[in-house]
Amino acid sequence: MSADRDERGSSPDAEARVPVLADVAQLAGVSQQTVSRVVRGSPSVARRTRERVEAAIAEVGYRPNVAARTLVTKRSHRIGVVAANPALYGAAMTLQGIQEAARATGYSVSLVMLPELTTSSVQEALEDLRAQFVDGAIAVVPEDEAQDAVSAVDAAFPCVLAPGLDGAGVADAYWAEVAAARAATEHLLDLGHRTVHHLGGPTDWAESRARSTGWRTALVERMRVVPRPVRGDWSAASGHAALLQLPLEEVTALFAANDAMAVGALSALAGKGLRVPDDVSVVGFDDVPEAAYYAPPLTTVHQDFAEIGRRCVRVLLGRLRDRVVEAGSVSPQLVVRSSTAPPPVLR
Amino acid sequence: MSADRDERGSSPDAEARVPVLADVAQLAGVSQQTVSRVVRGSPSVARRTRERVEAAIAEVGYRPNVAARTLVTKRSHRIGVVAANPALYGAAMTLQGIQEAARATGYSVSLVMLPELTTSSVQEALEDLRAQFVDGAIAVVPEDEAQDAVSAVDAAFPCVLAPGLDGAGVADAYWAEVAAARAATEHLLDLGHRTVHHLGGPTDWAESRARSTGWRTALVERMRVVPRPVRGDWSAASGHAALLQLPLEEVTALFAANDAMAVGALSALAGKGLRVPDDVSVVGFDDVPEAAYYAPPLTTVHQDFAEIGRRCVRVLLGRLRDRVVEAGSVSPQLVVRSSTAPPPVLR
DNA sequence: GTCCCCATTGTTAGCGTTGCCAATCGGGGC
């Protein structure tokens, strides 16, 4: 054994080998275990020893082998993320927040992006991730599909849903969105509109349902007519198409479930010769960075997606330690710009 | 040993343990090695044996332990990606393409997103990824920072730069962008504009330089005045600000290095009372999904970012096998919409 | 002075998989 180690240490191409614990131990004149303790920051190492080992580590350029560590500890310190279309601003920023928070706590992130979203594809992605040995996963996908998929995977594999809409955080995050949508609708009502039409998102997304609920609540509470909503798939193209299904002669205010659809609506409105906000007021949701530069600058609801991502990580890491962490909620804020105004006196 | 195995197999909570090769082997009545061969699809296993083993695998729900496999093979079948701001449409879609191609070839993806881009942060991310034991990495970041960082990491760690602008693919991809930018500029010239102003991106991005080069080339070739370009940071806000630095009284045509900056410019132009395309024509670059719905619909250059991502994966995987794979190039295409028109006869 | 305890360090087993080499078995060639 010792001969073996010697041979390693003195072989001509010793430089070429990736250094391992044993190399550091030999150089520092201690056991592997002690080096391991230093690497992991164990307190029970004498200062002198620690310094000597650290010097040896630096000298040989040692880096722990995560595969070996994972094999024995059964913890990879990696979390998985299943995401939908990255062109969705919200999803992209949430991912950013997740990544940032994970990295800050010493976790790395494995990503699976799904071109097509179905319960089975989400489930498959989750299983894949699990096979990759990630410690847990976060799903940034429509709630319905995700919920089914999450419940289908083994309970031993911790998963949290993206907007923190599940479990402990459900109430908070969901109701915060509802409240924001309601505020957006009330803003239009306050301007004097008799009612507000709605351009909703896909119904299998919890975010979408929350926004529609907030809209409806505001109208009902003020005893206004609740027009039949039209729906899109979050894209500008779908927003354009959906808007054209509305009875334009009676629309004076529109609440779109996200900014891209609002842009599509703006375009369709322009195509019909209707001016915004003179003839029709429009409110979006999300506050993408371009929102302030649309024509007209879009009144919308600002969301801190990165923060949502960070909270998901907190919840997940908590669960990994068998602790329940409250996700809490980030209140989306209405940002009033120029796409909303009092209704035309007469049409 | 055998007693040990028996104990495992018959202990009351056998179900709770994650099954390993030995469990399958025992159930199928073969050696671990044979099970391993079946799992890896080795041809030298008799059909009958294979079937028996496969049944056993299914019965116990065996999944290979990637950590153990990685430890011995020194291959994780995981690639790393360093990305910049995910709010950039191009970066997000490239990431999507990378993920898709990697997954299709049995690789998974570890992601690091950098809030701030510097050579050292990119380098650190690369080192991190390497410590994560990824087989190689793709950097979707500004070329200058990335290039320095990539050359700083060990040569044994294969890295490819995002747009495939490095190494073999450099010429192709770079010149394809140049050509597209040139075509965009020529489109404006063909409409009758005497020259074209330019709203460029950050100069440390190769994409940005390629687009500026294409613009300049077109002007020089037709012996037009080359106005001093202004630059932004890809964001709509920066586009808005940069546009205001231009001598608006002489601008009739503008080529922006991406769509977001074009939107910012559109907004600034409107603020100055200039109509698009009547007074000023604007061309963008990227063709984000909303581009067709801006006011006016934006003439821009369509890019297939996902394909770029896929090619990066191909190049990287090739390099992992010591093969040089040509990245080839995807030609961006000019999409003419309504933000471009002949110049006003007189101002 | 003796004993015990704590702080520190070392030793010994694996973790679950694959690589290498040896062993076994049924046939075909002569």
Added chain:
DNA sequence: GCCCCGATTGGCAACGCTAACAATGGGGAC
């Protein structure tokens, strides 16, 4: 009928690390 061969299969030793326990040594309590 005997030997050699190819097709299968098994045994054993790593891979690099950590958990659990053992060992060592010096200082303080009595």
